[in-house]
Amino acid sequence: MSGGRADPLVQVDGLSVAFRYAGGILMAVRDASIAVTPGETFGIVGESGSGKSTLLRAIAGLVRPAGGRIAIAGETVGPRRSRAQRRALQFVFQDPYGSLHPRQTVDRALREPLAIHALPDADRRIVEAMADVDLAPAFRFRYPHQLSGGQRQRVAIARALILEPKILLLDEPTSALDVSVQAEVLNLLARIRAARSLTGILVSHDLGVVAHLCRRIAVMRHGAVLEILDVEALRRGEVVHPYTRGLIAASRGYRRRREDNGAGWIK
Amino acid sequence: MTDVPLLNVQDLSVAFTAEGATTRAVDGLSFTLGRERLGIVGESGSGKSTTGRAILGLVPRPGVVTARRLRFAGEDLLGLSRRQWTRYRGRRIAMITQDPKFSLNPVMSVEAQVTEAYRLHHGGGARAARRRALDMLDAVAIADPDKVARLYPHQLSGGMAQRVMIAAMLIAEPDLLIADEAVSALDVTVQNEVLGVLDRLVAERGMGLIFISHNLTAVASFCDRVLVMYGGRVMEDCDAGSLQAARHPYTRALLAAAPDLDHPRQTLSVVARDPAWLA
Numbered sequence: 001m002s003g004g005r006a007d008p009l010v011q012v013d014g015l016s017v018a019f020r021y022a023g024g025i026l027m028a029v030r031d032a033s034i035a036v037t038p039g040e041t042f043g044i045v046g047e048s049g050s051g052k053s054t055l056l057r058a059i060a061g062l063v064r065p066a067g068g069r070i071a072i073a074g075e076t077v078g079p080r081r082s083r084a085q086r087r088a089l090q091f092v093f094q095d096p097y098g099s100l101h102p103r104q105t106v107d108r109a110l111r112e113p114l115a116i117h118a119l120p121d122a123d124r125r126i127v128e129a130m131a132d133v134d135l136a137p138a139f140r141f142r143y144p145h146q147l148s149g150g151q152r153q154r155v156a157i158a159r160a161l162i163l164e165p166k167i168l169l170l171d172e173p174t175s176a177l178d179v180s181v182q183a184e185v186l187n188l189l190a191r192i193r194a195a196r197s198l199t200g201i202l203v204s205h206d207l208g209v210v211a212h213l214c215r216r217i218a219v220m221r222h223g224a225v226l227e228i229l230d231v232e233a234l235r236r237g238e239v240v241h242p243y244t245r246g247l248i249a250a251s252r253g254y255r256r257r258r259e260d261n262g263a264g265w266i267k
Numbered sequence: 268m269t270d271v272p273l274l275n276v277q278d279l280s281v282a283f284t285a286e287g288a289t290t291r292a293v294d295g296l297s298f299t300l301g302r303e304r305l306g307i308v309g310e311s312g313s314g315k316s317t318t319g320r321a322i323l324g325l326v327p328r329p330g331v332v333t334a335r336r337l338r339f340a341g342e343d344l345l346g347l348s349r350r351q352w353t354r355y356r357g358r359r360i361a362m363i364t365q366d367p368k369f370s371l372n373p374v375m376s377v378e379a380q381v382t383e384a385y386r387l388h389h390g391g392g393a394r395a396a397r398r399r400a401l402d403m404l405d406a407v408a409i410a411d412p413d414k415v416a417r418l419y420p421h422q423l424s425g426g427m428a429q430r431v432m433i434a435a436m437l438i439a440e441p442d443l444l445i446a447d448e449a450v451s452a453l454d455v456t457v458q459n460e461v462l463g464v465l466d467r468l469v470a471e472r473g474m475g476l477i478f479i480s481h482n483l484t485a486v487a488s489f490c491d492r493v494l495v496m497y498g499g500r501v502m503e504d505c506d507a508g509s510l511q512a513a514r515h516p517y518t519r520a521l522l523a524a525a526p527d528l529d530h531p532r533q534t535l536s537v538v539a540r541d542p543a544w545l546a
Contacts, residue, residue, distance in 0.1 A: 047454035048425065149311075178310040178481065180538035183524035187534055205454065212526035212535070235528060250455040251528065253488030254462045 007074065008035035009199050010042075010059060010167060015068035017054050017223075028054040030223040031068070036167075041193060041200035043214030043231075045207055045247070051223035052203045053171050059201065060091050060169050072167070087117050090160035094172035096152030100144040106130070106155050107140045113163050129158040133188060150181035154188070161192065170202045174209060186212060207251040211235065219244045273443055273475040274300040274322070277336035281317050281326055281499075292317040292330070294499035294545075300443070302473040304466075306490035306507060308480055310521075314499035315479045319445040322477070323362055324352055340442065358388045361441035365448035367428035371420040371435075377404070378416035381435045388439040403434040408460045426457040433461065437468065444468070447479045462489050483510065483525060495521070498545045517544060 017029040029051040036042040046052040057063045059070055064079045071077065077085055093099040100109055110129055114122045130140060133154040144152055153173060160168055173189070174182040190213060193200060204210050210217055211231050219226045219241065226241045239245050249255070281293040293314040298305070309315045321332045324347060337344045339360065347355070364370055372380060381400040385391070397416075404412035407430040420428055429449070436444070446465065450458040466489070468474045480486050486493055490507040495518045503515040513519055523536035 047456065179483070179521055180310060180524045183526075183535035183537055186526065187537070190534070206526075208526040208528050211528050211531065231531075235531070246456060248528070250459050251484075253484045254459050254466075255488070256466060257463065 006037045008071075009038045009073055010034075010036040010201065011069075011071040011074075012055070012059065013069045013071075015055065015058060015070065016066045017051070017058050017063055018066040027066075027223050029058065029065075032220070032223070032225045033068075034218055034225065034228065036199060036201060038199050039197045040216065041202055041214045043210035043217035044201065044203045044220060045205065045210050045217060046220035047205060047247075049222075050220040052220045054223075055220070056091075056169050056171055056201060056203050060089060061086070062091075083117060087163050088166045089169065090163055090165040090167070091169045092153075092156050092160050092171065092173050094175050096149055096156050096176065097144070099156055100152055102144055105141050105143055106135070106147075109155060110159055110162055113159060117163055119163070125162055129162040132161060132192065133158045148181070149177050150184060153177065153181075153185055157185075157188070157192075161196075166199060168198055168200045170200060172204050173202070175204065175206070182209070189213060207234075207248065219247065271341045272299040272301055273340055274477075275336055275338040276300075276322070277334060279318065279321060279332070279334040279337060281314070281321050282331045282333075284329060284331075291499050293321060296496075296499070296501060298494060298501070298504070300475050300477065302469065302475050303492065304469055304476045304478055304490040304507075306478045306480065306486035306493040307496060308483055308486050308493060308521075309496035310481060312498075313496040315496050316447050317499075318496070319362065319447045319477060319479050322445060323356060323360055325362075357384070357436075357441070358439050359441055360443045360445065361436040361439065362445040362447065363429075363433055363436050363449040365451055367423075367425065367432045368420060370432050371428060373420050375419070376416065377418050377420075377423070377431050381416075381431065381438055384435045385438045399438060400434070403438045404431070407431075407434045407437075407464050409434075426453045426461075429453055430461060430464075433464065437464075440472065441474065443475045443477070445477045445479070448481070449478075450485070451480060451482060458485065483521060487511070497540075500545060502544060516541065 012032060012034045015029055015032045016027060019026045019028055032055055034042065044052045044055065054063060058065050061079050061081050069076055072088060107126060110126045111122055114125060119125065130137065135151065135154050135158065139147065139151065174185050177185060192198060202210060202213055211234060215231050216228060217231060217234060218228045221243055226243060227239065229239060237248060277297045279293055279296040280291055283290045283292060296318060307315045307318060317326065320326050326332050334345060378397065378400055381403060382396040385396045385399050401412045401416060404415060409415050409427065409430055423431060450461050453461060465476060469476050478486065478490055487507050487510040493505055493507045493510055494501050495503040495515065497517050502517045503513055505513055520536060520538040524538055526535060
């Protein structure tokens with residue numbers, strides 16, 4: 001419903017990604033197709049090994065597809081991209097501990113992308129980027145180990161936003177955070193999205209997180225997109241695939257079984 | 268038997284002193300545990316993991332553990348010597364931690380690790396131990412125990428490795444199991460399978476379980492009773508089923524901060540912390 005009207009900003013058609021390993025070939029993504037309209041935050045959920053992160057990395061140009069097509073704003077892109085193409089699309093990773101250089105200050109982490117893309121007024125942009133993610137100016141010359149997990153993730157988000165991208169790719173951006181910090185980061189992402197009419201793709205194993213930020217959600221399993229759902233349909237349980245139904249039930253918590261199917265397995 | 272609780276903890280504190288300043292990771296914690304599922308929830312730094320370690324006598328130096336009472340099945344755990352601890356640790360009180368790759372020995376096969384745990388605590392022949400190990404792997408929902416028994420940790424997925432570790436911990440048939448974020452790294456569907464295994468141990472064998480987790484949904488749906496910890500203290504002690512109706516502002520704030528599939532909100536509540544909670 002929300003798709004279809006506007007031309008998609010990100011279009012993925014029949015994408016496959018294969019990884020070769022000693023024992024053969026693993027198809028991490030199989031014939032996946034999604035279309036993300038401008039201003040939308042599109043969600044991808046799935047369990048480990050479903051291919052959700054690999055699909056996101058392929059869109060970012062970080063892994064080479066084995067087949068299919070990726071188009072950004074109507075322009076087909078491959079793994080080798082121009083500087084402008086790379087700038088248009090920024091990535092926030094799951095682990096703020098791993099994605100920031102331990103011996104670089106916040107200032108340097110934010111300055112580097114500006115230098116790479118030769119943007120002027122670095123100081124002004126750094127101050128603004130920190131304000132955008134509610135980081136106090138006092139943090140500017142601190143190192144990652146002097147920051148909390150939530151503050152580090154704010155730095156990672158600021159680093160992505162400082163290039164004024166069209167598209168923000170978020171790979172489990174709150175999975176490493178406490179629930180109270182997660183709430184702050186999700187609120188921040190919602191606010192930034194509204195302020196900048198940013199287009200996003202959010203990958204998470206957490207249905208609650210994805211449903212909070214996204215109106216349309218792709219469910220992935222074994223590398224394939226099983227179905228694409230409207231969030232209201234997801235909430236009502238109007239899903240096509242039994243796997244999706246199981247995933248929704250599992251995310252609502254543990255259900256004690258009445259019958260005892262394992263009697264006598266332990267004395 | 269019934270009137271002596273499995274575990275009786277009164278006024279447990281764990282203090283760390285560094286550069287003259289003392290931090291109380293756990294501060295005056297009291298609870299009793301029967302043959303039930305007790306959840307301990309809290310955020311990082313709440314003291315929930317340190318509580319689990321203190322019960323097992325595993326707080327590293329320079330941490331200092333004190334308690335008015337720390338009794339397991341009526342026996343005093345405080346002041347046990349290293350040698351005396353071997354009668355309890357692993358055999359009667361076991362612990363499962365979050366990271367199976369860290370806890371499994373990378374150069375031992377699955378079978379060797381699970382049977383070692385059995386023979387260490389129960390003795391017996393190699394053949395009996397092997398049979399028991401395969402039964403145990405089957406019990407933790409590993410599809411092909413014969414095959415998995417021959418694998419090494421690097422050949423296992425995270426979910427399988429976690430289940431192997433649970434099998435190795437449970438084969439000694441402990442009376443008390445401390446599960447510290449034991450299923451947090453697993454996919455939700457696998458999580459619920461592993462919770463099913465723990466559930467049956469409590470229901471059938473009368474094992475006591477301390478389930479330490481940051482996940483309110485898992486704790487509310489799985490446990491009988493919940494302690495909510497913050498800053499080393501218990502903020503609230505309630506029935507797991509009535510966690511949604513919790514009264515303490517911290518518990519309420521945690522519940523409101525989590526995105527809920529069934530109750531969408533525009534903005535998530537941010538947790539405002541009141542210094543009075545720790546006064």
